[in-house]
Amino acid sequence: MQAILALEDGRIFRGKSFGAGAECSGEVVFNTSLTGYQEIFTDPSYAGQIVVLTNPHIGNYGTTPHDAEATRPYIEGLVTREFSPMSSNWRSTQVADEYLERYGVPVIAEIDTRAVVRHLRANGVMRGVIASGENLDVDALVAKARSIKKMEGTDLASIVTTRTVYQWDANEPKNQTGDSLLMPSENAEGKQMHVVAYDFGIKENILRMLTRENCRVTVVPAKTPAEEVLALNPDGVFFSNGPGDPEPLEYAVENVRKLQGNIPIFGICLGHQIFGLALGGKTYKLKFGHHGGNHPIMNHQTGKVEITAQNHNFNVDPESLPANVERTHTNLNDQTLAGLKHKTDPMFSVQYHPEASPGPHDSHYLFRDFRKMMEEWKK
Ligand SMILES: NC(=O)CC[C@H](N)C(=O)O
Structure with missing residues (x-):
């Protein structure tokens, strides 16, 4: 299924939907770590944030309860280049796609994450929405991104x-x-x-x-x-x-x-x-x-x-x-x-x-x- 990442300044990125099909919103930030995506998903400091991972291949080693930093993921949504539909690791107990779906976390994949990072680096972190489905109303998504609560002043x-x-x-x-x-x-x-x-x-x-x-x-x-x-x-x-x-x-x-x-x-x-x-x-x-x-x-x-x-x-x-x-x-x-x-x-x-x-x-x-x-x- 198609998915869109809409940023508050009107910039749109189109990709494919994985994880939970739901819509999500939050402050969009990028993380440049090469490994440790499950620790990032489950770090409660990411509450209220959509995370862009710059490593181009995410999900390949699956997930295990032993790598969680909390009892569940806290990221609002995930943006990746390639999102592996399978895991290849003896420690894995669940593929990343199913894991995020189970906890209601939407994923948008097949995104040029380099372009997203350059945009955020030049313009600063901003609010965004991930939505999936056919015939998405882009203007409405941008308006929604502008309407969500700002991180400044928020006690999470x-x-x-x-x-x-x-x-x-x-x-x-x-x-x-x-x-x-x-x-x-x-x-x-x-x-x-x-x-x-x-x-x-x-x-x-x-x-x-x-x-x-x-x-x-x-x-x-x-x-x-x-x-x-x-x-x-x-x-x-x-x-x-x-x-x-x-x-x-x-x-x-x-x-x-x-x-x-x-x-x-x-x-x-x-x-x-x-x-x-x-x-x-x-x-x-x-x-x-x-x-x-x-x-x-x-x-x-x-x-x-x-x-x-x-x-x-x-x-x-x-x-x-x-x-x-x-x-x-x-x-x-x-x-x-x-x-x-x-x-x-x-x-x-x-x-x-x-x-x-x-x-x-x-x-x-x-x-x-x-x-x-x-x-x-x-x-
Ligand atoms: N990891 C953290 O504790 C983050 C602290 C704070 N929320 C910040 O964004 O700066």
Whole structure:
């Protein structure tokens, strides 16, 4: 069946419909990762977004529950060049087409994704609609793209967050033969730390990485007051990634302010942006964001460059931060702020994704740093 991707500025791309035949709308962003499409589908930070994957061949290795970052896909829709109708991998339990259909995610394939990316890169991310069927009314689709809610000012974290407090099952994940996939850590022998993780749309690999550093993790809803978090008696508090604009998340900003200086805190991506706001800084929107698996980051503390996974459109303005905040990391593609640390309080955060999934593992050390920060604070 025919399908159309209609952008708010009137640009149209025609392709073929796969996945769910339904219509979808969202902010259209592109991700340049070469592998890891299922982790991208299931990253809750993509709620409200249609994702264009630049790798020209998607679906070829199928899907497996072991590669999911959440219980279901969160992308609104998918745009690809070629979408494989079959999977060729021993780990696959379902072909990608059926998997996305099962969860109601529309796919438009046979699109010149290079042209879409060049358009978004030149004009910035914009809203779009994917529709399928014969005799589609193009003008109506463009009008619909213009009518959907803008990402700016939207709190999506409180929509995707867990409704209840839960303990992350430290025995997860297992491979098909039942062996744990958690690699042993140098901290495995030490005392277990208790981390309370705020879920703004948390990726499961963050929970796995914390477990790997010998942490027991309690996950709490986005709006849990700081007092309730402290009553759980944690050794540290984590602020997760998540979808939408950080600016409307005043409840989270207030919680950071209450915790700052009283307990070690660590933030990733949306969590980092919330830290920036809590410290008195400002966030702004990048033209087309960073979404991929090969972004170079300068670590100013070691002088080394890390290759990182990224997925964000908003950023903290370094000029807006007070003097007691140190810039720890910089994105070398565009010199934007990529990490910060408080000079006296136990508090640090990064804009990128040390948990990878998908992506390179260069920045795994940040989970160890958080563990060390908690150990030192305990002394
Ligand atoms: N991965 C994330 O946490 C994304 C943060 C935020 N939604 C952004 O787009 O910048």
